[in-house]
C-alpha cells in the first residue's frame with residue numbers, strides 16, 4: 001500500500017493521517033486472540049498499575065511470530081518508508097489496554113520526549129502507527145491529537161510519573177493551550193482495524209475509558225537505522241537495541257504462517 005501525494009502532503013501539514021478499516025476482520029480477530037495468549041504469559045515486559053490493573057504489554061515480537069510479522073507488514077512498512085525513508089527498525093512496540101471502566105489516562109506529551117529523554121534518540125525522525133484492536137469511540141478513551149503541533153519540534157516538558165510505565169516528559173497546560181488554539185483537537189474514532197500514523201513530535205493525550213467496552217491499541221514505532229538511539233537507560237522492551245532494518249513481508253504473509 002502506498003500513500004498518494006495528497007496524503008503525504010496532508011501528513012506533513014497535520015502530522016498525522018487516519019485510515020478507517022485498513023486491516024481485515026480476520027486479521028484483527030487473529031491479533032486479538034494472540035493478544036490474549038501473550039497477556040497470559042508471565043513476562044517482565046507487561047505493564048501493570050500498582051492496583052494490579054493490566055495496562056499493556058511491550059515487545060510482542062519476542063514471544064509471537066504473528067506480532068513479529070505485523071512489524072514487517074508491507075502495508076505499514078511501505079507507508080512508513082514513504083514518510084521517513086528506507087532502512088527502518090522498530091524502536092518501540094506495545095499494546096496499550098484501556099479496560100472497561102479502567103483508570104489509565106496518558107498526559108499530554110510528544111513521543112519524542114521520552115525517546116530523547118530516556119533513550120537518547122538523536123533527531124525527531126521516527127513515526128508511530130496505532131492499530132485499533134477494538135472500535136474506538138468518544139467514550140472509551142480515544143487519543144486526542146493537536147494537528148500541526150509536530151511542526152514545533154521538541155517542546156519544553158515536565159517529567160511526571162505515570163502508573164505502570166516509565167515517567168513521561170509531559171507538556172505544561174500553557175503549552176497545550178497555545179497549541180490547541182492554533183491546531184484544535186482531533187480524536188480519530190473508528191472500527192477495529194483502523195490505523196492512525198503520527199509524527200513523533202505530535203502532541204497527544206488520552207483520558208480514561210468510561211465505557212463498558214475495551215479500547216486496546218497496538219502501537220509500533222519505526223525509526224531510521226541512522227537515527228538509532230545513542231544513550232539508552234531503559235530495558236530493551238521499552239526501547240529496542242536491535243537496529244536491524246526490517247524487510248517488508250507481503251500482506252498475505254500476516255495470517256499465512258500461523259500464530
Ligand SMILES: O=C(O)CCC(=O)C(=O)O
Nearest residue numbers: 096106142143205206217
Ligand atoms: O493509547 C493511548 O491512549 C495513548 C498511548 C500513548 O500516548 C503512549 O503510549 O505514548
